[in-house]
Amino acid sequence: MTSAKRYTGRFAPTPSGPLHLGSLVAALGSWLDARAVEGRWLLRLEDIDPPRCPSGTDDVIRRQLEAFGLTWDGEIRYQSDRGAAYQAALDRLIVDGMAYPCGCSRREWQQHDHYPGWCRHGSRHPERKQAWRLRTDKGVQPIIWQDRLFGRQCLDPSGQGDVVIKRKDGLWAYQLAVVVDDADQGVTDIVRGYDLLDNTPWQRQLQSALDYPEPRYLHMPLILGSDGQKLSKQNLATAIPDDPVKARPLLYHALQLLDQQPPPELREAPVAMQLAHASRHWAPEALTATPTRDLH
Structure with missing residues (x-):
């Protein structure tokens, strides 16, 4: 098991909207771990x-995080400040033959399950703006890792297609940015939602290509709304409060959604008291590998 001295976790939301219950549960699980x-x-x-x-x-x-007592260490990192680091990683991938420019449009390959690698040996449309893609037919295959909840995973990244790591508009893509920052920040343990599990093969391939260490993974069950859909900003999930008093019952509920067993008397207790108890009794082995419907 990762020792206390070496453990570094993180919560990395996209600031496209306020946090909702699903993102609270993800943050809480990561924080407690x-x-x-x-x-x-x-x-x-x-x-x-x-x-x-x-x-x-x-x-x-x-x-919102402060209201729920989920304090962090050090300064907040903004990926928008990290372009030079991402470019250095991309340059290395290009030199090693792991990345290539692609001018294809999604419309051109929409009849395929994933991008078929048409530009691997030279862009078919050099006159267009170019994205950069990761070659998934090279490097470590298949990708095997042990998820702490879902067990042994074995996925072939080439079966998912050559993912974009830099967009045509010049913006950096998630897969490359998250891998570079996790390595740079010394993240040893990634605790996140199950919806990101199938991103792991691309990220593991990038970690291998860039000689980065492999973190441990714990993918937590998704939280579903009463309609059976994943709670998300796209589904207009309700924002959680930024008031510590209003946060108390919702924090208790989030602990229950993580299959923990908070005592009933803590339901209205200050968030610091609830978190102190929860961190002492954190039991990731109690998590169930099935989505949880929120009927709160």
Whole structure:
């Protein structure tokens, strides 16, 4: 098991809107997993797509986390400041033959399950703006890792297609940015929602290509709304409060959604008291590998 001295976790939301119950559960699980072993917990804002990130949303997220007692270590990292580091990583991938320019449009390959690698040996449309893609037919295959909840995973990244790592509009794509920052910040443990599990093969391939260490993974069950859909900003999930008093019953409920067993008398207790108990009794083995419907 990762020792307390070495453990570094993180929460990395996209500031496209306020946090909702689903993102609270993800943040809480990550926070508890770090604090239970006296590890570090970092906050990183994945604001690499400015048109999706309204001004001031980062402050809203910060206040929400503070209201629930989910304090972080060090300064908040903004991915929008990290372009030079991402470019250096891309340059290395290009030199090693792991990345290539692609001018194809989604419309051209929409009849395929994923991008078929047409530009691997030279862009078919050099006159167009170019995206950069990761070659998934090279490097480590298949990708095998042990998820702490879902067990042994074995996925072939080439079966998912050559993912974009830099967009045609010059913006950085999630897969490359998250891998570079996790390595740079020394993240040892990634605790996040199950919806990101199928991103792991691309990220593991990038980690291998860039000689980065492999973190441990814990993918937590998704939280579904009463309609059976995943709670998300796209589904207009309700924002959580940024008031510590209003946060108390919702924090208790989030602990229940994580399959923990908070005592009933803590339901209206201050968030610091609830978190102190929860971190002492954090039991990730109690998590169930099935989506949880929120009927609160």
